[in-house]
Amino acid sequence: MSSQFSLLKTRRFGPFFGTQFLGAFNDNLFKNALVVLLTFQAAQWTTLKPELLANLAAGIFILPFFLFSATAGQLADKFDKAMLARQVKLLEIGITVLVGIGFWLHSLTVLLACLFLLGVHSTLFGPVKYAILPQHLHEDELVGGNALIEAGTFVAILVGTLMGGLLAGMEGGAVWITAGCLLVAVAGYVVCRGVPPAPAPEPQLRMNPNPFTETWRNIGFARENRTVFLSILGISWFWLYGALLLAQFPAYAKNVLGGNETSVTLLLATFTLGIGIGSLLCERLSAKQVEIGLVPFGSIGLTIFGLDLAFASPASVPAAPLALMPLLQAPGTLHVLFDLFALGLFGGFFIVPLYALVQLRSSPGHRARIIAANNIMNALFMVVGAGAAAGLLSTGLSIPALFGVAALCNAAVAFYIYGLVPEFLLRFIVWLLVHTVYRLEKKDVERIPDEGAALLICNHVSFVDALVITAACHRPIRFVTDYRLFRVPILSFVLRSGRAIPIAPAKEDPVLMEQAFDAVAAALAEGELVCIFPEGGITFDGELLPFRPGITRILERNPVPVVPLALRGLWGSIFSRQGGKALSQPWKARPFRKIAIAAGDPVAPQAAEPQALRDEVLQLRGAWR
Numbered sequence: 001m002s003s004q005f006s007l008l009k010t011r012r013f014g015p016f017f018g019t020q021f022l023g024a025f026n027d028n029l030f031k032n033a034l035v036v037l038l039t040f041q042a043a044q045w046t047t048l049k050p051e052l053l054a055n056l057a058a059g060i061f062i063l064p065f066f067l068f069s070a071t072a073g074q075l076a077d078k079f080d081k082a083m084l085a086r087q088v089k090l091l092e093i094g095i096t097v098l099v100g101i102g103f104w105l106h107s108l109t110v111l112l113a114c115l116f117l118l119g120v121h122s123t124l125f126g127p128v129k130y131a132i133l134p135q136h137l138h139e140d141e142l143v144g145g146n147a148l149i150e151a152g153t154f155v156a157i158l159v160g161t162l163m164g165g166l167l168a169g170m171e172g173g174a175v176w177i178t179a180g181c182l183l184v185a186v187a188g189y190v191v192c193r194g195v196p197p198a199p200a201p202e203p204q205l206r207m208n209p210n211p212f213t214e215t216w217r218n219i220g221f222a223r224e225n226r227t228v229f230l231s232i233l234g235i236s237w238f239w240l241y242g243a244l245l246l247a248q249f250p251a252y253a254k255n256v257l258g259g260n261e262t263s264v265t266l267l268l269a270t271f272t273l274g275i276g277i278g279s280l281l282c283e284r285l286s287a288k289q290v291e292i293g294l295v296p297f298g299s300i301g302l303t304i305f306g307l308d309l310a311f312a313s314p315a316s317v318p319a320a321p322l323a324l325m326p327l328l329q330a331p332g333t334l335h336v337l338f339d340l341f342a343l344g345l346f347g348g349f350f351i352v353p354l355y356a357l358v359q360l361r362s363s364p365g366h367r368a369r370i371i372a373a374n375n376i377m378n379a380l381f382m383v384v385g386a387g388a389a390a391g392l393l394s395t396g397l398s399i400p401a402l403f404g405v406a407a408l409c410n411a412a413v414a415f416y417i418y419g420l421v422p423e424f425l426l427r428f429i430v431w432l433l434v435h436t437v438y439r440l441e442k443k444d445v446e447r448i449p450d451e452g453a454a455l456l457i458c459n460h461v462s463f464v465d466a467l468v469i470t471a472a473c474h475r476p477i478r479f480v481t482d483y484r485l486f487r488v489p490i491l492s493f494v495l496r497s498g499r500a501i502p503i504a505p506a507k508e509d510p511v512l513m514e515q516a517f518d519a520v521a522a523a524l525a526e527g528e529l530v531c532i533f534p535e536g537g538i539t540f541d542g543e544l545l546p547f548r549p550g551i552t553r554i555l556e557r558n559p560v561p562v563v564p565l566a567l568r569g570l571w572g573s574i575f576s577r578q579g580g581k582a583l584s585q586p587w588k589a590r591p592f593r594k595i596a597i598a599a600g601d602p603v604a605p606q607a608a609e610p611q612a613l614r615d616e617v618l619q620l621r622g623a624w625r
Contacts, residue, residue, distance in 0.1 A: 004144030073372025274344020301346025306407025
């Protein structure tokens with residue numbers, strides 16, 4: 001994880017991370033300080049009940065996300081994002097000055113207005129936060145950058161919440177709250193001045209002042225790419241699930257665990273620690289690329305440990321509130337804390353790749369507005385989740401049972417999204433393969449183009465060659481494979497999910513062969529990557545077979561660059577044909593077998609002769625020892 005932490009030392013990320021951290025810290029410092037102040041001193045401010053005030057404050061803070069996210073997205077696409085960030089930080093300083101005036105006037109209306117304005121501040125900063133990362137970070141840094149942002153945000157929320165409660169409980173709390181918010185706001189502006197320029201992708205954009213029509217338009221931009229839109233739905237679901245959990249912590253700590261005020265902090269800190277570690281582990285588990293195979297892994301953990309939390313919750317409450325140490329010694333508490341940590345951990349696996357995927361696959365000209373659409377959907381889901389939770393609890397459902405219902409709903413949402421976009425499950429299977437059965441080493445795979453059509457050719461040594469190549473490349477690949485492999489269980493699902501192209505020899509099925517060449521031509525015309533195994537079958541002895549002339553026929557219709565690939569280490573493994581058949585003696589399979597893939601320099605189509613390409617693959621395979 002050292003590489004992602006090294007980003008904090010760079011000017012292109014460090015100042016921005018500090019700006020985001022301090023902004024999230026300040027929002028939660030003031031919000032929680034105000035809630036604590038109104039909870040314990042409600043009679044001095046209003047006749048409203050503290051419970052109503054807490055929910056009113058939450059609603060006021062989230063309202064600007066509905067009203068101004070569309071405008072914020074337009075601003076972030078039209079103007080330099082670093083300049084916008086500095087303007088937002090100046091707004092934050094003005095808001096904190098207004099906070100002091102509100103306390104001086106003893107006006108709840110002014111303070112709630114300040115909370116609304118802080119919501120506006122966060123709304124304006126949201127599209128800048130995620131749209132600026134692809135401009136300042138390399139593609140192999142996106143996962144690490146998003147991991148740091150997510151981990152830092154949750155830590156800022158935790159520390160800000162704790163600090164807000166601490167300042168509100170001090171003598172002369174209003175002065176301390178104002179001073180603390182102003183100090184953090186000024187520090188945020190100073191740090192923000194170090195953020196390097198991030199030029200606008202659409203400086204000629206005409207602003208649409210109507211938030212409703214612009215919101216619908218932004219959602220339309222997101223829907224242009226199905227994977228992006230469903231990733232936004234996944235992100236929004238996570239915020240619904242997470243917000244639902246966090247909202248129950250005070251009542252859960254008091255009425256289920258039997259703890260005192262400090263127990264709420266314990267639950268929040270445990271969950272936050274899990275989120276932070278899970279987010280930071282994403283870079284290592286994904287080998288610095290956007291690995292959406294981690295998303296199903298995360299959703300599995302969110303379901304399992306959500307259900308376990310429901311069943312692990314104590315059935316009886318202690319007669320008197322427990323302090324921190326007695327609570328930790330109480331039966332079941334450590335089990336609950338483990339579940340909360342695991343929920344945070346797998347939540348990090350779930351959310352970080354989704355954010356990175358949205359950034360990577362969004363059109364640069366619309367990226368900030370797509371992020372704005374994401375923020376609107378996040379807010380909508382959280383409001384719906386809060387309403388659903390309140391409704392279920394009002395019917396007499398217990399908090400542990402609510403956790404169980406949420407976990408089951410998480411499983412249903414996961415099945416729905418993965419059913420619509422099988423790429424997530426495909427990448428999950430691939431990720432499992434190269435982290436259990438094999439240990440994949442990559443060399444020069446960056447030679448595979450990041451965009452545009454290309455024909456990949458590779459030696460064929462096992463039944464899982466396509467999966468290994470998929471694991472090495474972040475772009476989707478259309479594989480041309482023997483039609484008989486579509487009859488193999490599991491492999492058939494993988495091939496169909498990856499939109500593989502079945503092919504048969506001309507003497508067996510000439511119609512299918514012609515359909516395969518037509519499908520390859522159509523895929524290349526659409527700018528996709530297509531991979532073929534020009535030997536025409538899996539080797540029986542580990543040696544490279546002669547290349548068939550299909551390469552020439554493909555390039556005659558679509559003259560695209562050809563990237564030679566070479567696989568090593570798979571021959572002799574459980575999925576190869578050593579001994580004359582596949583899967584022979586599976587009990588002798590050795591886990592974590594080291595395998596390797598290397599890519600050669602792209603070859604121009606006019607120079608891509610089958611024999612020359614075979615020699616290139618041989619050289620790649622033999623040169624890497």
